[in-house]
Structures are given as structure tokens and as C-alpha cells.
Amino acid sequence: MQPPVVEICHVSKYFSKVIANSDVSFSVGKGEVVALLGENGAGKSTIMKILYGLYSAVEGEILIDGKTARIKNPKDAMSYGIAMIQQHFSLVFPHTVTENVILGNVHGWIRLEEHDRKVKAIADSYGFDIPVTAKVGSLAVGIQQKVEILKALYLNARILIMDEPTAVLTPQESETLMQFIKDFASRGNSVIFITHKMKEVMEVADRIVVMKAGKVAGIVDSRSTDEGELARMMMSSDLEPAVREDDTEAGSDVLSVENAVMTDRSGLRLLDGLSFTVHSGEIFGIAGVSGNGQDELCEAICGTSHLSSGSIRFMGRDITSESVRARIDAGIGYVPVDRHRDGMIGQMTLSENMLLKKSYGGEWVHHGFIRQKELDNYTADRIKQYQIKATGPDDSAHNLSGGNQQKVVLAREIDAGKHLVVFNQPTRGLDVGAVERIHHSILSEKREGKAVILVSTELSEIFALSDRIAIMYQGRIMGIYRNGELTTEEIGLLMAGVDYEKAQ
Amino acid sequence: MRKLSDTSFVRKGYADVLAFNVGAIIIGLVISAMMLLFLKKNPIDVFGTAFGRIISDKYTLGEVMVKATPLVFTALAFAFTYKANLFNIGAQGQFYAGCIAAISLSLSLGGRIPGFILIPIVLIASFAAGAAVGSFIGFAKAKFNANEFLVSMMSTYVVQALMDFLLRTSLRETKAEYLQTDPINPAAYLPGILPGTRIHLGAVLAIAAAVGVWILLYKTSLGFRIRAVGNNPDAAEHSGIKAKRIFIISFAISGGLAGMAGLTEINGVQHMLLQNFNSSIGSFGIGIAILANGHPIGIIFASILFGFLNVVGTTMGRIPGLNIPASIIDLIQGIVMLCVIVSYFLRGHVMQQREKKLLMAKGGSV
Numbered sequence: 001m002q003p004p005v006v007e008i009c010h011v012s013k014y015f016s017k018v019i020a021n022s023d024v025s026f027s028v029g030k031g032e033v034v035a036l037l038g039e040n041g042a043g044k045s046t047i048m049k050i051l052y053g054l055y056s057a058v059e060g061e062i063l064i065d066g067k068t069a070r071i072k073n074p075k076d077a078m079s080y081g082i083a084m085i086q087q088h089f090s091l092v093f094p095h096t097v098t099e100n101v102i103l104g105n106v107h108g109w110i111r112l113e114e115h116d117r118k119v120k121a122i123a124d125s126y127g128f129d130i131p132v133t134a135k136v137g138s139l140a141v142g143i144q145q146k147v148e149i150l151k152a153l154y155l156n157a158r159i160l161i162m163d164e165p166t167a168v169l170t171p172q173e174s175e176t177l178m179q180f181i182k183d184f185a186s187r188g189n190s191v192i193f194i195t196h197k198m199k200e201v202m203e204v205a206d207r208i209v210v211m212k213a214g215k216v217a218g219i220v221d222s223r224s225t226d227e228g229e230l231a232r233m234m235m236s237s238d239l240e241p242a243v244r245e246d247d248t249e250a251g252s253d254v255l256s257v258e259n260a261v262m263t264d265r266s267g268l269r270l271l272d273g274l275s276f277t278v279h280s281g282e283i284f285g286i287a288g289v290s291g292n293g294q295d296e297l298c299e300a301i302c303g304t305s306h307l308s309s310g311s312i313r314f315m316g317r318d319i320t321s322e323s324v325r326a327r328i329d330a331g332i333g334y335v336p337v338d339r340h341r342d343g344m345i346g347q348m349t350l351s352e353n354m355l356l357k358k359s360y361g362g363e364w365v366h367h368g369f370i371r372q373k374e375l376d377n378y379t380a381d382r383i384k385q386y387q388i389k390a391t392g393p394d395d396s397a398h399n400l401s402g403g404n405q406q407k408v409v410l411a412r413e414i415d416a417g418k419h420l421v422v423f424n425q426p427t428r429g430l431d432v433g434a435v436e437r438i439h440h441s442i443l444s445e446k447r448e449g450k451a452v453i454l455v456s457t458e459l460s461e462i463f464a465l466s467d468r469i470a471i472m473y474q475g476r477i478m479g480i481y482r483n484g485e486l487t488t489e490e491i492g493l494l495m496a497g498v499d500y501e502k503a504q
Numbered sequence: 505m506r507k508l509s510d511t512s513f514v515r516k517g518y519a520d521v522l523a524f525n526v527g528a529i530i531i532g533l534v535i536s537a538m539m540l541l542f543l544k545k546n547p548i549d550v551f552g553t554a555f556g557r558i559i560s561d562k563y564t565l566g567e568v569m570v571k572a573t574p575l576v577f578t579a580l581a582f583a584f585t586y587k588a589n590l591f592n593i594g595a596q597g598q599f600y601a602g603c604i605a606a607i608s609l610s611l612s613l614g615g616r617i618p619g620f621i622l623i624p625i626v627l628i629a630s631f632a633a634g635a636a637v638g639s640f641i642g643f644a645k646a647k648f649n650a651n652e653f654l655v656s657m658m659s660t661y662v663v664q665a666l667m668d669f670l671l672r673t674s675l676r677e678t679k680a681e682y683l684q685t686d687p688i689n690p691a692a693y694l695p696g697i698l699p700g701t702r703i704h705l706g707a708v709l710a711i712a713a714a715v716g717v718w719i720l721l722y723k724t725s726l727g728f729r730i731r732a733v734g735n736n737p738d739a740a741e742h743s744g745i746k747a748k749r750i751f752i753i754s755f756a757i758s759g760g761l762a763g764m765a766g767l768t769e770i771n772g773v774q775h776m777l778l779q780n781f782n783s784s785i786g787s788f789g790i791g792i793a794i795l796a797n798g799h800p801i802g803i804i805f806a807s808i809l810f811g812f813l814n815v816v817g818t819t820m821g822r823i824p825g826l827n828i829p830a831s832i833i834d835l836i837q838g839i840v841m842l843c844v845i846v847s848y849f850l851r852g853h854v855m856q857q858r859e860k861k862l863l864m865a866k867g868g869s870v
Contacts (some may be wrong), residue, residue, distance in 0.1 A: 290589045304742055325744030345736040356743040368724050
């Protein structure tokens with residue numbers, strides 16, 4: 001029998017404080033698509049980085065074509081025909097597609113036209129429609145990813161590793177990518193792709209390696225399993241999925257954004273005249289591919305950046321030019337998309353993180369001194385209530401896992417946002433268990449009568465929670481619909497900027 | 505993935521810090537001692553005599569604290585902005601600003617009003633003078649995004665030039681012989697607190713300042729905001745904390761702390777102002793703050809260490825018949841600091857290895 005193309009045998013990897021991989025073994029055959037499925041922090045990326053030579057394993061070995069392979073750096077990996085497409089692209093934006101593809105693999109005099117033809121031929125053989133002479137910076141994200149793939153194909157890669165390839169893509173772009181993966185594998189190559197989306201796994205993978213806490217929790221054939229079984233393998237326990245209640249009567253106006261325009265320094269419109277109103281007791285979902293003005297809209301609402309024109313009214317008051325502090329005092333909570341950068345201070349304790357928005361007064365500051373005991377008690381209480389896994393209120397925030405960190409931010413913002421809580425991709429990068437708990441928290445805020453804005457790139461999340469859905473594209477709202485009015489396909493088209501009503 | 509509980513390491517950590525620092529200081533002293541071999545002196549004799557003199561002589565022992573006092577202030581000045589992730593390397597200039605304020609008030613009011621009224625006035629004035637220079641740096645940073653490194657460094661030269669100007673004009677001694685002021689009235693002296701030594705009230709003020717800074721940073725909401733901005737300005741801004749205002753406040757406090765050294769040195773030690781007065785306490789303050797990892801209480805001990813090294817060097821230079829150059833002070837201080845900094849990184853490495861081993865031992869049971 002032919003040996004598998006890649007065989008990972010008993011690989012373990014320790015970082016200073018954590019076990020990233022422990023005794024991981026699995027194999028990938030010729031022409032096979034293997035999905036690495038698991039929660040964030042389950043060790044999926046680590047094992048792939050070991051295979052690609054970015055990390056070195058402490059124990060275990062890797063066999064390529066049945067022979068022990070010594071992969072010390074990506075160059076070694078490439079010599080075995082292994083290529084990896086990282087989550088963050090490594091492209092030179094001001095260069096053309098061809099220049100990016102041949103980068104590092106040409107010497108001396110470069111006859112660009114010849115390379116253009118060669119790259120074009122590779123692209124055509126997989127049906128990629130890529131303008132090889134265009135500057136990479138001017139291309140859409142989905143095309144940029146194809147350029148990354150082209151780089152691998154140019155090097156004759158036969159083992160392609162992709163780290164969460166669909167995270168940045170529209171549904172349509174994901175579809176093309178899935179087609180490519182099938183096509184690439186059918187030509188006798190192997191693909192390993194890392195994901196936490198079960199839908200993709202079921203669609204494209206031949207075999208699924210489920211990872212949990214650094215170990216292989218199970219290896220299953222995709223034809224003989226279902227999403228429920230995979231979820232059970234990924235998580236420790238089954239969870240009740242959050243269920244949205246039937247549409248409730250819309251309450252009073254909480255937040256009205258009118259004709260909001262925000263421009264950057266070069267005059268580019270980040271927000272391009274959008275208007276909407278959010279009511280109490282309502283979850284207002286904002287769908288869209290990330291980078292279409294959602295972050296700017298959230299920042300404008302919480303006050304860290306200001307509109308160029310237009311107005312924001314909150315609880316009947318014009319807050320367009322008010323400070324962040326005034327908006328916090330008015331009762332706006334904000335869970336930012338990048339919690340490490342904007343939402344918490346890793347080096348500080350959980351108590352101190354809870355104090356962050358209330359250092360100017362309130363129950364924990366008395367005559368300028370911090371009431372440590374009351375603050376610690378409150379924090380301990382929230383740790384219990386939100387089931388945050390931490391040693392106590394004086395545990396450092398960076399000691400917590402991503403999901404638990406998010407719960408800390410959530411606990412604080414839900415208390416701070418008495419009337420409105422803005423969630424910007426609250427479950428990004430979190431494991432299934434944490435996602436469910438956070439969904440439950442969001443729904444309970446709605447039940448309390450607060451207005452909720454939920455920005456998400458995950459359509460399933462938008463559909464599961466929102467009462468109304470707005471779709472953002474290039475700083476504009478493509479339309480606001482009641483949940484249920486649109487199908488996934490219709491929303492996908494709107495997210496890609498195609499006004500489907502006009503198109504029909 | 506799994507995280508170990510940190511508490512056991514933290515407790516073990518203090519012992520480690522102590523062991524590594526003491527070890528580093530001893531190694532530093534041994535290396536400095538070997539340097540004496542180049543001078544063809546017996547290092548054991550020289551160090552033995554110097555230590556013997558310091559320990560046996562109360563006055564010399566007291567000098568350790570006298571030398572440490574201004575270092576506490578300049579080190580606190582650096583440490584304070586350091587907590588806001590800013591760098592104030594202009595403590596020397598802020599110290600001079602404090603000196604100018606202290607000498608002006610002491611000369612004009614000394615003897616006219618009682619010391620117990622004058623000293624607090626000088627204290628406030630020297631703090632305010634340093635704070636004024638500091639807040640200018642903070643303002644330039646907040647308003648124009650000026651590089652605080654450069655502005656604080658250059659501000660030292662500006663204040664120094666101002667001081668030289670004053671020493672040539674309005675503050676110059678009545679004899680007009682040297683570039684120095686008249687001595688101040690004894691009524692404006694900081695009172696001594698230990699007979700037989702030169703230790704003065706300034707030493708108490710230094711320790712109080714260190715404790716005060718610790719309370720301010722770790723017990724008050726203002727200190728919390730300063731640390732928050734220092735650790736993560738983006739998260740602080742999202743929490744309604746104006747980072748720019750914090751820049752100005754922390755530079756003002758930092759400058760004020762350095763300015764207070766003006767009081768302790770003018771009214772406590774020199775009793776007059778002269779050109780190039782204490783010209784290296786600013787730079788040593790930076791080293792001491794780094795040595796203490798920015799911790800206010802650690803700064804007290806690190807300052808005493810440097811005061812001690814300074815006195816060791818001075819004493820060596822004074823041993824009759826040996827002719828040891830005065831620059832031995834800088835040599836010893838430099839080598840010891842180098843050793844301590846190396847040990848800081850070594851300790852981090854050792855602790856990480858230890859944790860790793862522990863984790864691997866437990867590995868199977870995860």
C-alpha cells in the first residue's frame with residue numbers, strides 16, 4: 001500500500017505556560033482534503049505551523065511519503081512541496097500579481113512579460129480570473145487570497161495548508177474557494193484546512209480531524225458524520241442553542257443615526273450617509289463583510305471617532321459631538337471587535353479591567369481612592385455569574401482564554417450600557433461553547449428592554465439573534481429588513497454590493 | 505490548552521528577585537575589584553579598607569543615605585512616566601528648575617521667616633518649578649505629538665542654560681568671584697535627623713515621596729488611569745479616559761518629583777547653588793528606576809545601593825598612599841548596574857524554563 005503523503009506521529013509542543021499540542025497523530029493521503037476542526041486555542045494552527053516549519057516540535061516526528069522529514073523552516077517545508085496560506089496574507093500591495101508570485105524565486109535579469117504569461121497559465125489552469133499585471137493592493141480580498149494560492153501553485157506545492165481561509169470572504173467567494181479545493185485535490189494533491197465552521201467541513205472535507213485542548217479528539221469520515229456529532233466532539237458538553245423569541249412589539253426610539261458621513265484624511269467616505277433607528281427591546285443586526293464601515297459606525301456611536309456630518313441622537317438627546325465619557329455616563333455600552341486592543345488591559349487584573357469605565361466616579365471610587373474590597377467583591381460576583389474561568393479578581397486578564405476574556409468585557413459593558421449595548425463581532429474567534437453563552441447574554445439584554453446593536457460577519461449569528469437586519473456595504477446600508485424577509489443568498493448578494501432588487 | 509495558577513510563582517518570585525539581585529551586585533563588585541588589578545593594587549586590601557572605614561565610621565555610613573536621597577527623587581521621576589509608557593529623561597533639568605526655585609526663595613526669605621514655614625514653601629515651589637518644566641514636555645507631547653524623549657532631553661539643556669545665566673546675574677555671590685550663589689541662611693537648612701551624620705529631613709521626604717507615589721499609582725483612581733493609559737492607550741480612550749490629559753498630568757508629577765531633589769540638595773546638603781551642581785543624578789535616576797523595575801519601594805533600596813557604591817568609591821579615593829582615581833566611582837556603579845540588568849533577563853529565562861519543566865512533568869494529566 002502507498003504510504004500517506006503526510007503523517008504526523010505523536011507530535012507535542014509546549015509553550016512557556018501552555019501545552020499547545022499533546023501527542024497529535026493523523027495522516028493525509030494523496031488527493032485527500034482533511035479538515036482540522038476545533039475551537040479556538042485547540043491547537044490547530046500550532047500543529048500546522050509545526051508542519052510548515054514555523055515552530056519546532058518538542059516530541060514526535062513528521063513523515064512525508066513514508067520517510068522521516070526534518071522540517072526546520074518554511075524553506076525546508078517548501079522543498080517537500082508544502083505551502084501554507086496564512087490567515088493574514090503576506091503580499092506586497094504596491095506590486096503586481098506576477099511580481100508577488102515570483103518574489104524570492106527569481107534571480108538576476110527578470111523578463112516580466114514571460115513571467116506574466118507563466119503565472120497567467122497557472123491561473124487559467126484552475127479557472128482563476130486574475131489580472132496578473134494589476135497591483136495587488138487594488139484587488140478585492142477574495143482575489144488577493146487567490147494570489148496567495150497562486151504563489152503556492154507556482155512553487156508546485158502538492159500539500160496545501162490553509163488557515164481559516166473563509167474568514168474574510170463573502171459567501172460567494174467562499175463558494176469559489178471550495179470549488180478550487182475540490183479541483184486541486186482531484187489532481188492528486190492534498191489539502192489541509194483549518195476552520196471552526198462546520199458547514200464548510202461537511203461540504204468539502206473527505207476526513208475530519210477534530211481537535212480539543214491540544215489533542216486529537218477524533219478522526220471521522222465526513223460521509224459518516226453530521227454537524228451534531230462534530231459539535232459534541234469539539235465541546236465538552238451539549239448546549240442549548242440560543243433561541244430568539246418571536247418578534248416583540250418595538251419599543252421607544254433609543255438611538256437614531258441620521259445621514260452619518262465619516263471621511264478619512266484622504267477624503268474617502270468610510271461612512272456614506274447612512275440612517276437608521278434602534279428601539280428599546282430590539283436587536284438590530286448589522287451584516288456585512290468586515291471592513292465595510294461597521295467598525296467606523298461603532299466608533300461613531302461610542303464616541304471614539306466623530307462624524308464629518310450627520311447626527312446621532314440617543315434617548316432624545318443629540319450626542320453627535322459629545323465625549324466618550326459623556327456617552328458612557330448616558331448608558332452606552334460597547335463591546336469592541338478587537339478586545340485586546342480596545343476592550344481590556346491584559347497586564348491588569350480582572351478587577352482593574354472592571355473599573356476601566358468607572359474610574360471617574362461611581363461605587364468603586366471614593367474621594368479619588370479605589371475601594372478595592374467592593375470592587376473585588378463585584379468582580380468575584382461577575383466571575384461566578386458569567387462562569388469566567390479565572391483564579392480570582394486579581395488574576396491578570398492575559399492569563400484568561402479568549403472566551404473568558406470576552407466574558408469579562410461583556411460583563412462590564414452590559415452593566416455600563418444601561419440603555420444601549422453595541423456588540424461588534426462579539427463571538428469572533430471564540431469556541432462554540434462560549435458563543436452560545438454570549439448569545440444567551442445578548443438575548444437576555446433584549447428581554448431587559450435594552451436596545452442592542454449586533455455587528456457580525458457571521459450570517460448564522462445575525463439570523464439567530466436579530467429582529468431587524470441591516471446590510472452594510474462600503475459605508476452604506478444596502479437595506480434594512482425584518483428577520484426572515486431575506487434568504488442567505490439574497491443577503492450574500494447585498495453583502496457583495498449587488499442590489500438584488502435592481503439586478504432582477 | 506491549560507494555564508497554571510500563578511500564585512505559587514509570584515511568592516517564589518520575590519525570593520528569586522532578591523537572590524538574583526544580591527548575586528548580581530556581588531558579581532559586579534568582584535568584577536570591579538578585578539579592575540583594580542590593572543592599577544596594580546591588591547583589590548582585597550582596597551575593598552577591605554574601604555568597607556572597614558564605611559562600617560566603622562558613622563559619618564561615612566550616613567553619607568550613603570545622603571547620596572541616596574536625591575537619587576530616590578530622580579528615579580521616581582523616571583518611574584512615574586514609565587508607568588504611563590512615557591519616557592522622561594529630563595529629570596536633570598527638572599532638578600535644576602527645583603534648585604533655582606529653592607535657592608531663590610531660600611536666599612530671599614531665609615532668616616526673615618522661621619524655617620518651619622519657609623521649608624514647606626520651598627518644598628511646594630521646587631515641586632512646582634519641576635512640574636512646570638515637566639508639564640511643558642507633556643503638553644508638547646499631547647498637543648503636537650512631539651517626541652517626549654527629545655523634548656525632555658533638550659529641556660535639560662535649556663534649564664541648565666537658564667541656571668548658568670542666573671548664576672552670572674541675579675543669583676551670583678556678592679563677592680562675584682565664582683559662578684555660585686551666596687550660602688543660604690542656616691534658618692533655611694533642612695534639619696539634620698541623626699547627629700554625627702549629614703542625614704537630613706530630605707531622606708524622610710524621599711521615603712515619604714516613594715510611598716506616596718506607590719499609593720498614588722496603585723490605590724487611587726488617578727494612578728489607575730495613568731497605568732491604564734500606559735498599558736493600553738486604546739482601551740483607555742474607549743473607556744472615556746483622555747490619554748493626552750494623562751500625558752500632561754504624569755509629566756507634571758514626574759517633573760515635580762525631580763524638582764523636589766532641588767530642595768533636598770540645596771537646603772539639605774550644599775546650602776548654595778553652583779555650576780554643574782550634581783550633574784549626574786538625572787542619568788543615575790534612570791538606571792535606578794530600571795533596576796527597581798519602576799517599583800517605588802524598590803527604588804528606595806536601589807538608591808541606597810547606589811549611594812553606597814558612590815561612598816565606596818569616594819572612600820577608596822581617599823585611602824592615603826594609594827592614589828586611586830576618583831573615576832573608580834563611575835566604574836563600580838557602571839559595572840554593578842550592568843550585572844543587575846543582565847541578571848534581570850537571566851532571571852526571566854530561568855523562571856520560564858522552570859515553569860516549562862513543571863508543565864512537562866504534569867503534561868500527561870492535562
